Amino acid sequence: MSIFIDRQDRVLVQGITGGEGSFWTKHMIDLGTTVVAGVTPGKEGQLVEGVPVFHTVRRAVAERPADAAMLFVPPRFTKDAVFEALDAGIKKIVTIADGIPLHEALEIRAAAVSCGARVIGGNTSGVISPGRAMMGMFPFWIDRVYKPGRIGVMTRSGSLTNEVTAMVVRSGFGVSSLIGVGGDPVPGTRFAEMLPDFQADDLTDAVVIIGELGGTMEEEVAEAMRDLVFRKPVVAFLGGRNAPKGKRMGHAGAIVTGGKGTVEGKTAALHAAGALVAARPSQVGELLREALEGRNHKKERT
Amino acid sequence: MSIFIDRQDRVLVQGITGGEGSFWTKHMIDLGTTVVAGVTPGKEGQLVEGVPVFHTVRRAVAERPADAAMLFVPPRFTKDAVFEALDAGIKKIVTIADGIPLHEALEIRAAAVSCGARVIGGNTSGVISPGRAMMGMFPFWIDRVYKPGRIGVMTRSGSLTNEVTAMVVRSGFGVSSLIGVGGDPVPGTRFAEMLPDFQADDLTDAVVIIGELGGTMEEEVAEAMRDLVFRKPVVAFLGGRNAPKGKRMGHAGAIVTGGKGTVEGKTAALHAAGALVAARPSQVGELLREALEGRNHKKERT
């Protein structure tokens, strides 16, 4: 079983009739994802890539039960779409929307937590387990990035993920599951919340964290490692090491406010917890090898 | 152990320095209730009946942990006071406020349910276990009403409770615990939700329900009896049997809308579930005797 999404998961696509929705629905299916229904108000009765469309999520799941919802919905309608999916009992939701209002992002995360559901995103490419299933917008056809393998990846970024993952693959590894938690200040799901899944996943040997300045998600990973919630090797690469203080660089979430959120602080926390931190993308593969060998040595010794 | 409140429960009084607050705090203590702290913003440092006053509930419970909160707070501030008590982890709350705005009553009940807490009221005299403890405004000194005994009472009314309970006592019974759920359309706690407590209470042999037209609380009692959630004898007295349709009679909750909420319908439901329904207050004692004897006969037979 892969992380979050696998072939047998029944995926519903909200906003399926839009340009992005239909384009990526095709690619999700191409990659092996089981897309069972689509939702666009007013478009019930249509088919998109052979997938039947319904007016509402409630009507869709009444006929086609779903485990997961993939949202291709503009940012200002995302809260409504997430709540609609949650209300229908869907516990796994991915939203790619870039520009969700901050206060609504808080409400989305609060609602997900209180429902025991998981919302991935917004401002993410989504979730992929190469060769098995995908929810989002991943160019899985670029096989020097999305080569199947045994390394889990969690990331706050899009293009940087391509950059770093390509390095992982160039070093002879491949990806088990990749979770893009997104670049927003309030992502629906935080790095550390995914760690138990990676810990339990027997297809994952180690996890690469692609983090950046701002927020505390990397520190929370360090905490989970210290608390032994997560016990597999971790290699991190963190963007924004040289970013000037107080400037929001790139992602909305990537800003140092006060002393908090510096790459320096994150690096120290991760080091202290036993993670390896790469200074540049090209080091990630090498550190992975080091971490996995170190672990094997340890295993041999014990 | 009595229902809801007993001598060892540590009670905090919100609005303790007001006229009603201080008057009834004295009487609660007189009856045996353990009042540990009071709250009135701006009055920290005062004593009321020997009870120390704090600015906020949080400050009060930090020094004097409490299990229950008694609110003598005007209706328009009741939601705030209830949320303050809930936020401090208090799970038993009684509010006598008469006139809580309807939408706030919904929020109060929703919050209580989601916290796993119980809010009794508003628009009630409160809760009393005669001879043991009291939260509210009961003239326990009228001993032809508040005589200790083995009959549980649940009521939507105040003066009618005096009337009916006096009849119960006149027939030779006494009261174990009396819960005034209050006369509002949206009480914080509903009759049926108290039944498991009365079922488990070995000080209670039977329960008298003092209901009235409007709402569905009496029907829910019948349902709990049918589902065997509650298995002790029930005698009900219902006000508003002859009330004209569409007129709000007395309590805000006492109105028949559509076919729903008629005393006729409630009586039929209770009868079907095995409860006895008195036509006038003076019959209640007699029916109680009948119900308890019936039960004893049954017990003897089995």
Next chain:
Amino acid sequence: MKLHEHEAKDVFAKAGIPVPRSLLAADAEGAARAAVAIGFPCVLKAQVLRGGRGKAGLIKLVKSEGEAREVAASLFAGPHEVRKLLVEEAVAIDREVYLSITVDPASAEAVVLACAEGGVEIEELAARAPGKILRERVRLTEGLLPYRARNVAYALGLEGDIAKKVASLLEALWRVFRANDAELAEINPLFITKSGGVVAGDGKLSIDDNALFRQAGREPGRDYYDSDAAFEAAAEGIPYLQFDGDISLMCAGAGLTTVVYDLIVDEGGSVANYLEFGGPNYKKAVRAMELCLKNKPKVILIVTFGTIARADIMAEGITEAILKLKPSCPIVACIRGTGEEKAVEMLRAAGLEPLFDTEEAVRKAVTLAGAARVAGAAKGAVE
């Protein structure tokens, strides 16, 4: 506080809910003028706070100025105390649906009720075919999110633009419900017009009395009550209902007063008014008796069993009221509760014979009222 149709529609219109063009008229001539301004055919709707206006002949289609004047005159002259008419354009209707928002006490949520059959009495439908009523629950803290409105619109079998219009209208109705602290916000029927629009055919808005303090400008005037006494009682904060029987109830405690009403009917008596001077009003015995006397009752029946509403204070007030108002009808008093010993003394001093049993007091009142009726009839026969 129940608003009149025209007030409810004003609130709706301000919230963006389409309503028919209309004018308000206070007499037949005004109605005729309004009808001309609106155009024919148009509808005259009596602005009274009762249901079933259609069946009661309080809503009439008129086709000419003369007919408008005539129909308006007969509505104003009728027995329903009509003070205002709403003169409204007639809408070309394709179909009607039912929409409302109210509260669900058990779930502690608001609930949208909807039905594809508009215009029906929802209670009647609830009894007859409950499956036809759609329910969509809404947590107050969450609000009515757009998807819930869509759930309702599509579940009603609507499609295309109409579904979208009904959904956004329902969102507006939610804002009305919340902003007005409503117990009920209802559109029945909601017209779906032949030209593809949606229009509120009727409007009900009932505001929570406990929240009136924050509803600026909402103060029920005389035309919200069915009698002067009821209006005056409301101004005083005294719960009061107008009936037309013999016995004036002057009791304390909502539940107890309701039961006294029950017992009187059981004994074959009839009630002149329901009046409850307990709770915060227990010092208002004089005002309470004044209100009762407006009904020229055959008997005043006083029943109390008070806690905070102290019996001695109430007895003191009753004594004062007797001295001041010198009621000519007999008074039956049954006062119990905190301070009752002192109360009994005072009542005796005032010439009453206090009783201690509610049912006995009711029987005595009914008997006295019956005797008075017989005496009155005899007197009438003599005259």
Next chain:
Amino acid sequence: MKLHEHEAKDVFAKAGIPVPRSLLAADAEGAARAAVAIGFPCVLKAQVLRGGRGKAGLIKLVKSEGEAREVAASLFAGPHEVRKLLVEEAVAIDREVYLSITVDPASAEAVVLACAEGGVEIEELAARAPGKILRERVRLTEGLLPYRARNVAYALGLEGDIAKKVASLLEALWRVFRANDAELAEINPLFITKSGGVVAGDGKLSIDDNALFRQAGREPGRDYYDSDAAFEAAAEGIPYLQFDGDISLMCAGAGLTTVVYDLIVDEGGSVANYLEFGGPNYKKAVRAMELCLKNKPKVILIVTFGTIARADIMAEGITEAILKLKPSCPIVACIRGTGEEKAVEMLRAAGLEPLFDTEEAVRKAVTLAGAARVAGAAKGAVE
């Protein structure tokens, strides 16, 4: 979008938060007039969007008209691009506290931060003495209930009327936070005056850019940016930061661009501007290069690794930009991702030598910039 102090205080005042009397001035003469109107002593406060204005000499107490004119003139003439001065009454302060509301991503709640020591840099305090910062979390759906405001006020050690005033001010600040879709609403310091009042000494209000669409009238003008290029980029929706180094970044993807910045600094290079034309802007290569050229960079460095931002489309744009803008500086390009084969062809046709490794591209850019600097210096020496 960060508001200027005077804008934030306008919002505060409308929400019922007391602020000092003040006037806005756009030149030294206006400031002098304003100071006379406000009365002396008064405070001149430069309206710039940077922290630590006090330490930077951007807030000055003046005691006479002449001093006001002189100080204002020097502030306008200074290096901080001051365009407006807020001339504010001097308040007689008893003590200062800190109050703000922001978001807590992990708990998905808003959080009130408060400190009995006002005027301090909260971040500095957070590092130095985190225990002095009070935190009160607020669920958005619940709102800041009055009891939470009281919790904060009494926890600050306030008493009596002042505690009540601070609590109700905090409720108002919550309304500001919510109604303005704020990332941060801050009053630091909040003055507690000698006369027992509370007054917002400073005001910060930062509005979520993602919610600007529903914040009527909020559109950041030129004075919200530190360069023309930054302002123009914002108008275009292109993420842009102004620096003063040699290498213009014209990259795609926020994370990747940030890393390119890191790598340049690591290699000893310097950045002229951060510019990110990925995501919805991947067809805007011409506009992006135009913005970069405003900085007269020594090198333009293009790094992308796109998914939806297709490499071939970006390469097409770059080709067009080169033809149109004829940049005189060298361009280093490293374009990968969807459509990269075609992209590489196009770039070669445009005379570039595309690279495939980000780190290599960075090294090349830094080398070229260094060579250009040496060459420039040599040229300067020759001239």
